[in-house]
Amino acid sequence: MHLLVFVLTPLLLCPPGIGGGKVLVFPVDGSHWINMKVLVEELHARGHNITVIVPSDSWYINKNSSYYNSVLMPMRGGYDERFIASFASSLLQIQIEGASFWTQIKMNFEVIVKCSEIHYHVSNMIHEMFQDSRLMQSLQASEYDLVLTDPASGGGVLLAHRLGLPLVLNVRWTSQGEGHFAIAPSPLSYVPFPGSELTDNMSFIERVQNVLIYFLGKAQLAIASYHYTSICQQYFGSDGDLLTLTQGADIWLMRNDFVFEFPRPTMPNVVYMGGFQCKPPKPLPTDLEEFVQRSGEHGVIIMSLGTIFGELPHDITKEIAAAFAQLPQKVIWRHRGKRPASLGNNTLLVKWMPQNDLLGHPKTRAFVAHGGTNGIQEAIYHGVPIVGLPLVFDQPDNLSRMKAKGVAKIVDIATMDRNTFLQAVQEVLHDPSYRIKMQHLSRLHRDQPMKPLDRAMFWIEFVMRHKGAAHLRTESYKMPWYAYHSVDVIVVLFAFVSLVVLCTTAIVKYMCYKIRRRIKVKKE
Incomplete structure (x- = not known):
């Protein structure tokens, strides 16, 4: 029993x-x-x-x-x-x-x-x-x-x-x-x-x-x-x-x-x-794990521009590669297309990367991203600050939210060169407020009953x-716009108040007229 x-x-x-x-x-x-x-x-x-x-x-x-x-x-x-x-x-x-x-x-x-x-x-x-x-x-x-x-x-x-x-x-x-x-x-x-x-x-x-x-x-x-x-x-x-x-x-x-x-x-x-798509990181493939471990105390930067932008215009990729080459960190860059001539020995180009697993790796220091919703949510989940390269669609707006929360530095791709990009990356790497605030967002995100x-x-x-x-x-969606915003109610109330005011004014004027007439009659 x-x-x-x-x-x-x-x-x-x-x-x-x-x-x-x-x-x-x-x-x-x-x-x-x-x-x-x-x-x-x-x-x-x-x-x-x-x-x-x-x-x-x-x-x-x-x-x-x-x-x-x-x-x-x-x-x-x-x-x-x-x-x-x-x-x-x-x-x-x-x-x-x-x-x-x-x-x-x-x-x-x-x-x-x-x-x-x-x-x-x-x-x-x-x-x-x-x-x-x-x-x-x-x-x-x-x-x-x-x-x-x-x-x-x-x-x-x-x-x-x-x-x-x-x-x-x-x-x-x-x-x-x-x-x-x-x-x-x-x-x-x-x-x-x-x-x-x-x-x-x-x-x-x-x-x-x-x-x-x-x-x-x-x-x-x-x-x-x-x-x-x-x-x-x-x-x-x-x-x-x-x-x-x-x-x-x-x-x-x-x-x-x-x-x-x-x-x-x-x-x-x-x-x-x-x-909802985020999950704890799985072990990296052997070759990637070896590359990450060679970064030592400096750690790793990962860069991915989502499903559409496997490559940017060549003059832009050349500037990005030259900036990466000046960093002590290792860089894993999801990139399709021609290899930039300015690419440094610290940068690994890959056609695909396990993004969630790399973001969850303890040696990952920053995420260079275009601002897609999936990538931002994964960065929040794993507490990795962002260097934003907003390109199209909702990406500028997404990254502006992250900037407002103090967890992202945005670079304008229209005016970017190797120096401005390098400065942005170094700011995110060396200013601890970016990581501290992103880790705070991560704790908030994870602290849920379900x-x-x-x-x-x-x-x-x-x-x-x-x-x-x-x-x-x-059921509000079935209401016409004027009913939803109570425009019809406001118009009726305004008409009623106006009628009351007009009637009151007319009565007052009439009473004043009667009083003035009586006074006039008495004087005569």
Whole structure:
């Protein structure tokens, strides 16, 4: 009897299981898939059955995997390697021209054109899927428990609503911009709009700047994502625009947290899983470990510019290599392309590196990075200060947050030479405040009652168990803008107060008139 109680008690105390759910995943390729793959593999490890929509131009998404089944689409998803590399290269060339009004105009125009092309291909793929009755019947018959998608494109959101399934978002960005701005109150007085590179402590001029950037950014995003309008009207009616459908998601798994983000309002169905992909370091390959150990007391610097920028323009790499050659530290640099002539004997070029494991190595002293979210979260997790080379997309904004927290030194790639780069690296290496503050962020990030990945899994399975999470979702997204901001209430109250004031004024004037008339009559 005691043995039976011992066995059953843990089972009774645990939340009810779901016996292996079925999840349909509509991903975004590139670095976004790296994040999604972490969730897919963990769901598979917990016994769930995963199916992934794979477009014909898939880049990082394997068509065959032991972790998931694939639904192969014969059309483009708009996000292949060649397109993104060309897009990023164009933006980089514009940025290298230097900061100016016309440079910013050219940058914004390029973003609108290229993002519009991505959304065009995604919306076309969704339209073809909806028109394929056999495919849609097959997806309906599979009886999925939910759709898990990255809303940086609108495809997964539209598919979930078409199938009538609960929706979980793996989100930092939506097709309408940064995730919080789509779901949570975002007062522009202290919530900086993405791209502004401002903090939550703004002067009056900065608040004006923030408001202007907000309206410019919203217009830019609306132009880029208009391709979804016709498909929404065709299948979901006049009220079913993409923003409203996105806001109707059950759970928003945010790929950041308030160690990275500035404090701001949030919502009950927003779950923070910043750093969910981070993990304790594994032993390095033998050759890398030997190279690292040869650094002695000086330690190692690692440099990686993410999945897109394997190499920079040759004149820039020459300056970076020359700066590294003057350092006593060993350098491991993820670099593809021509070997810089100025490369020193202390620098090892590699085409791939175990970034998480190197950041977690006790001899790593600094991380030269472009400011991608994945790399920043890993640097926070392992407590390694950053030398930032922001290139494109959200990278300048990400690094501006790290600079505001005192854990990163930013170098402008448009004006950088070997001396300015060397000075930045040496400042991060020799000023202990960078490492002390980053280690403080690391302790804050790790001091949680539950690991971010476990938290994400709990809420995905929560949606499976309860067929959604409607009780956490505010109905405000169904309100027109004038009702959301109480403009109609203000107008009615203003009209009422105005009526009362007018009536009171009229009565007072009338009484004054009567009094003056009586006085006049008495005098006569």
